[in-house]
Amino acid sequence: MPFIIALIIAFLLQPIIIALVKKTKINQKIVAPIITTIFMAVVMTFIIFLIYRLISELGSFVGTLPDWYENIAPVISEKIETALGSIIRALPDELRDSIIDIANNFSNYLQTQLLELSKSALAWVANAMAKLPTVLLTILIIVIATFFTAGKTDKIKTVIKRQIPDKYKSVSGQMYRTFGKTVWKMIKSYVILFFI
Numbered sequence: 001m002p003f004i005i006a007l008i009i010a011f012l013l014q015p016i017i018i019a020l021v022k023k024t025k026i027n028q029k030i031v032a033p034i035i036t037t038i039f040m041a042v043v044m045t046f047i048i049f050l051i052y053r054l055i056s057e058l059g060s061f062v063g064t065l066p067d068w069y070e071n072i073a074p075v076i077s078e079k080i081e082t083a084l085g086s087i088i089r090a091l092p093d094e095l096r097d098s099i100i101d102i103a104n105n106f107s108n109y110l111q112t113q114l115l116e117l118s119k120s121a122l123a124w125v126a127n128a129m130a131k132l133p134t135v136l137l138t139i140l141i142i143v144i145a146t147f148f149t150a151g152k153t154d155k156i157k158t159v160i161k162r163q164i165p166d167k168y169k170s171v172s173g174q175m176y177r178t179f180g181k182t183v184w185k186m187i188k189s190y191v192i193l194f195f196i
Contacts, residue, residue, distance in 0.1 A: 002138050006145030007156070012183060013039060013146075014153050032151035040143045051135070 017035050021028050149156065164172050 002141040003145050006142050006149050009039075009142070009146045010036070010149040010153050010156075011180070012187070013150055015180075015184065017150065029151050033147060036147050036150040040146060044139055044143065047139070048136075051132070 013032075013035055017028060017032050020026070020031050020035065024031070161169065
């Protein structure tokens with residue numbers, strides 16, 4: 001998968017590399033690594049920052065759930081008791097006691113479930129943090145593979161074209177161009193939206 005992702009990124013960067021080669025008249029072997037390095041540095045910094053923030057925020061949010069419940073539950077319970085107090089007081093003693101027991105049991109159950117959820121979520125966050133080295137290694141492989149692939153996309157295209165039967169070449173070429181244009185427009189749209 002890292003190599004497939006690297007190949008896709010290399011093909012997406014190809015129009016930028018070709019445009020810069022035409023404008024600057026610098027060799028593609030020099031332009032390709034520079035563009036790839038800049039692109040990968042920006043994207044990877046954004047992804048790593050996003051993952052770190054997501055795990056950090058999730059961990060801090062889940063960690064505060066039990067405290068939040070302890071602070072909010074009594075207030076909610078008091079408001080419900082005030083609102084339903086007159087109705088409950090009008091009920092027979094046995095029924096009133098049963099309703100109070102059910103409410104207390106539900107409150108205890110909810111608190112227990114929140115604590116369990118908090119523990120499970122914190123364990124998930126810890127596991128996610130433990131998997132970060134694997135994610136970083138995968139990202140590193142993608143970066144290196146893209147770096148070596150970006151300058152050789154023409155050769156890769158030639159090899160791929162040789163594998164396609166002649167009767168499908170025109171259709172596959174049209175599909176490739178349409179797909180490339182669509183993906184490029186989508187990326188531009190997302191970048192614009194992101195900066196907005």
